Amino acid sequence: MSHTYQVGTPLEEVAVKEVSFEIKNQSFTAIVGHTGSGKSTLLQHLNGLLKPTSGYLTINGHKITPETKNKELGDLRQEVGFVFQFPEAQLFEETVLKDIAFAPKNFGKSEAEALEIAREKAKLVKLPEAVLERSPFELSGGQMRRVAIAGILAMSPKILVLDEPTAGLDPVGRFEMMELFKQLHQKEGLTIILVTHQMNDVANYADHVLVMEEGQLIADTTSKELFSDPSWLKAHHLSLPQTTDFAYQLQQRGISFETLPLTEHELARFLAPKLNQRGKIDG
Amino acid sequence: MNSIIEIKDLSFSYDHEEPKKVLDQVNLTIDQGQWVALIGHNGSGKSTLAKLIDGLLTPTTGTITVAGQTLSEETVWEIRDHIGMVFQNPDNQFIGADVAGDVAFGLENRGVPYEEMHLRVKEALKAVNMEKFAAHEPVRLSGGQKQRVAIAGVLALRPQIVIFDESTSMLDPKGRQEIVALMRRLNKEEGFTVISITHDIDEASLADRIIVLDDGKVIADDAPAKIFSRGNELFKIGLDVPYPERLKHELAHLGVQVPKKYLTEKEMVDWLCQYVLKK
Numbered sequence: 001m002s003h004t005y006q007v008g009t010p011l012e013e014v015a016v017k018e019v020s021f022e023i024k025n026q027s028f029t030a031i032v033g034h035t036g037s038g039k040s041t042l043l044q045h046l047n048g049l050l051k052p053t054s055g056y057l058t059i060n061g062h063k064i065t066p067e068t069k070n071k072e073l074g075d076l077r078q079e080v081g082f083v084f085q086f087p088e089a090q091l092f093e094e095t096v097l098k099d100i101a102f103a104p105k106n107f108g109k110s111e112a113e114a115l116e117i118a119r120e121k122a123k124l125v126k127l128p129e130a131v132l133e134r135s136p137f138e139l140s141g142g143q144m145r146r147v148a149i150a151g152i153l154a155m156s157p158k159i160l161v162l163d164e165p166t167a168g169l170d171p172v173g174r175f176e177m178m179e180l181f182k183q184l185h186q187k188e189g190l191t192i193i194l195v196t197h198q199m200n201d202v203a204n205y206a207d208h209v210l211v212m213e214e215g216q217l218i219a220d221t222t223s224k225e226l227f228s229d230p231s232w233l234k235a236h237h238l239s240l241p242q243t244t245d246f247a248y249q250l251q252q253r254g255i256s257f258e259t260l261p262l263t264e265h266e267l268a269r270f271l272a273p274k275l276n277q278r279g280k281i282d283g
Numbered sequence: 284m285n286s287i288i289e290i291k292d293l294s295f296s297y298d299h300e301e302p303k304k305v306l307d308q309v310n311l312t313i314d315q316g317q318w319v320a321l322i323g324h325n326g327s328g329k330s331t332l333a334k335l336i337d338g339l340l341t342p343t344t345g346t347i348t349v350a351g352q353t354l355s356e357e358t359v360w361e362i363r364d365h366i367g368m369v370f371q372n373p374d375n376q377f378i379g380a381d382v383a384g385d386v387a388f389g390l391e392n393r394g395v396p397y398e399e400m401h402l403r404v405k406e407a408l409k410a411v412n413m414e415k416f417a418a419h420e421p422v423r424l425s426g427g428q429k430q431r432v433a434i435a436g437v438l439a440l441r442p443q444i445v446i447f448d449e450s451t452s453m454l455d456p457k458g459r460q461e462i463v464a465l466m467r468r469l470n471k472e473e474g475f476t477v478i479s480i481t482h483d484i485d486e487a488s489l490a491d492r493i494i495v496l497d498d499g500k501v502i503a504d505d506a507p508a509k510i511f512s513r514g515n516e517l518f519k520i521g522l523d524v525p526y527p528e529r530l531k532h533e534l535a536h537l538g539v540q541v542p543k544k545y546l547t548e549k550e551m552v553d554w555l556c557q558y559v560l561k562k
Contacts, residue, residue, distance in 0.1 A: 035425055035455045141325050168371070168452050170324045170482050171523035197455050239456060242526045246548065253556045264526075268533035274559045275539045 001055030003041050015041040017215040018055070023208070028185050028192045030202040030223070032238065033212035039195055042212065046161050046193065047080035048073040060158060078107060081157030085164050087148035091136040096127065099136050100150045107155060114154075121150040124188070125180060142173035146180075153184075159191045160184065166198070178205060203227060203241035203262035211238070228259055243267050287444060287476050288313040288336060293345035295331060295499075304343070305331045307499040315443070318470040318477040320487035320507075323496035324521030329480045332496070333446050336478075337366050350443060367437030371449040373429035376436075382424075383408070383417040386435045393440070407439035408432075410473070411465060427458025434465065445469060447479040451486060463489065484523040495522070512545040527551035 003016040016038045023029050033039045044050040045057055048064055056065040062076045084090070093099035100118035105111065122132055125146040131139060136147045145165070152160070162181065166174040182205055184190045196202060202209060202223050209226050211219035213236060219226060227233070227244045240248065244260045247267055251257055261267040288311070295306040306328045313319055321329045334340045336347060338359035347354040349362045370376060379385030383404050390400045408414040411431040421429060430450060437445060447466065451459040463486050470477040479486060487493055493510045495503040497520045503510055510517070514528040524532075527548055531541040546554060 034457065168449075170521055171484075171518075172521040173325060237457075243530075246526060246530070246552070249548075249552050250555060250559075253552060253560075255556065255559055264530050264533050268530060268537055268539075271555065271559065272534055272537035272539050275534065275555075276537075 001045070001052035001057050003038075003045070003050060004053045005041075007053060015215055016045075016052075019215075019217045020055075021210060021217060021220050023191065023193065026185075026189050026191050027208050028182075028206050029194070029208040029210065030206035031193065031195045031210045031212065032197070032199070032202060034237065037212040038215040039212045040163070041215075043161060043163060043193075043195055046159070047082050048076050049082075078155050079157055080159045080161060081152040081155060083149055083152055083160065083162045083165055085167055087152075087165075088136075088141065088144035091144060091148055091151075094135060095133050096122065096136050096139070096147050097132045099147055100154050103151055103155045117154050118150070121153045122147075124153060124184075125150045126176075142169055142177070145169070145177070149180075157190070159193065161193045161195075163195045164197070165194070166196075166201070181205065199227075199239050199241045200243075203244065211236070223262065224259065227262055230260070285315045286312045287315040287350055289348040290336075291346045291348075293332075293335065293342050293347065295328075295335060295340065295343045299343070304499050306335070309345070309499075309501055311494065311501065311504070313476065313478070315476055316470070316474055317492060318466070318479070318490045320490035320493045321478060321480045321496065322482070322484075322487055322493060322522055327496040327521075328499040329496050330448055333368070333448050333478065333480055337368055337446065338362060364440065365443045367440060367442035367445045369430070369433050369437055369445065369447045369450045371452055373426055373433055373453070376433045377421045377429070380420070381417070382413065382419050382421065382432050385421060385432055386439050389436055389440050403439045403441070404435075407435040410438050410469075411435045425458060426454045427461040430454060430458065430462055431465065434462075438469075442475075444476040444478065447477070447481070449480055449482070451481065451483060459483070459486075482523065484525050488525055495520075508545040512543065 001016065002014065002018050005013045005015055019042065031039050031042065041050065045052060045064070046059060051064055051068055052066055054066060056063055059076060060079050091099055093102060097115060097118050100121055101114035104114040104117045109117065127143065127146050127150065131143065136144055139147065166177050169177060178201055181192055185192045194206060206223050209219065209221055209223050210217060218236065227240055230240055230248045233240055241262055243264050243266065244262055247257055247260045257270070261270060290309055290311040293306055293309040294304050296304045309332065321332065323329045331340065335342055336349065338354055350365050352358045352362055354362055377385055378388045386404045386407055387400055390403060395403070405414065408417055411434050413428065413431050413435060416424065416428065421432065424432065451462050454462065466477055466479060467489060469475045479490065481487055488507045490507060493505065493507050494501060495510065503513070511525055511528055514524050514532060517524050527546045530551065535541050542554065
């Protein structure tokens with residue numbers, strides 16, 4: 001598929017150019033690339049906010065072509081939950097519970113049913129019982145974001161699309177948020193599509209990675225495979241996860257790795273026997 | 284060195300009925316020309332402290348002295364001339380129709396004469412390396428470029444102190460590097476006192492001094508290397524630690540004796556190579 005903005009005007013701009021790929025059901029896919037690489041444009045096709053200007057895509061059995069009408073996309077929008085950057089900006093209800101219940105009510109559930117769903121989803125995103133009757137605007141940034149995510153989960157989507165979901169959170173907030181997505185992926189069986197600049201998160205959470213550059217898909221691979229080639233990443237101005245970068249420095253100094261590790265735990269397990277052995281020799 | 288900011292017994296709460304204070308008995312002295320990083324989890328009181336220093340909020344108790352003047356209703360306007368603030372979201376800080384107009388906004392507001400204004404805008408855009416973009420529309424700029432324009436707007440007013448309130452947190456890695464490099468230059472080469480409120484531990488590690496806030500109290504105030512050697516303690520209060528500390532923590536967990544002293548990334552590579560490669 002391709003997407004060109006403002007076709008036939010002097011401002012015509014090709015944002016996504018002849019891209020072909022497949023995302024497996026219940027996978028965890030990361031999309032990486034610089035600002036302006038076309039990843040946001042690509043993302044907006046996944047729930048039909050944009051339609052391709054040529055080519056097509058099929059999501060959960062719904063085919064979207066340049067001719068697809070918006071009214072044919074109702075089901076799709078329920079199946080693909082979209083968490084935009086800073087989703088807390090979209091909160092508006094008087095209480096946390098009402099905010100989460102908004103979507104199911106809108107999709108035809110009764111008040112009681114919608115509130116029941118809201119309670120269940122609030123629990124799923126680990127919001128404490130005590131905040132449910134409070135105004136969402138009294139909560140911390142991390143909690144407000146959880147409310148927004150619960151509101152999206154309340155539509156029972158099959159696919160969750162996340163656009164830099166941890167931006168602006170503090171380190172612990174970031175970690176807890178990523179662990180939540182991991183849980184939604186593993187326990188609830190959601191397909192996760194994550195757009196991020198955080199290579200540590202790609203290494204720790206994603207099994208499949210798509211790399212965009214100037215509107216084109218330049219890699220469609222696993223995270224292990226992607227980070228095993230530091231020189232390719234450098235050539236495309238992409239960073240390595242911290243551990244891989246650190247191990248790469250060790251490799252250049254003569255410590256050899258079969259494959260470069262992705263997490264500090266992996267690296268520590270590799271180094272520890274070599275360091276402990278030294279202890280025995282010295283002692 | 285001369286102190287430029289002195290904070291004595293500062294406490295603040297938004298609601299006087301609320302017993303829990305946002306800031307609780309804070310005492311700090313910041314020297315002229317220093318680069319200070321202010322870290323702490325969300326809600327620890329960092330941004331509140333910045334707003335108090337700029338007189339956007341009024342202390343519940345205690346005093347703040349900036350450049351020799353005690354902050355009060357009478358002095359607040361003069362004190363604000365010494366301080367430039369750069370905020371988180373570059374899109375919320377744009378006013379002008381083009382880049383130069385945006386930088387000129389604060390000067391126009393202060394009635395700076397046209398010739399002088401022209402000169403200062405040019406100087407400020409040069410300082411942030413954006414002079415080529417003077418006639419551009421803000422919407423067409425990248426996040427890092429927008430943030431540089433916001434900084435130029437601050438520099439044009441010729442403050443002595445620049446406060447960055449999570450100014451890199453919404454930028455991509457490239458934009459972040461641009462702004463951190465600029466902070467460094469403003470401090471080291473141009474002599475500005477820099478206060479950066481940040482979650483980015485790599486940015487904080489470049490500062491002369493790190494102040495750690497937790498629940499409104501200063502719980503640590505020292506050189507970065509000293510702060511980082513407290514590794515796990517920082518993580519417990521919701522903060523990140525530099526990579527070598529994280530790796531040391533994992534190694535210690537597996538029974539390896541690791542150095543207690545904080546090691547930079549290069550020092551950690553040296554330390555590991557020394558023992559792993561020695562046969």
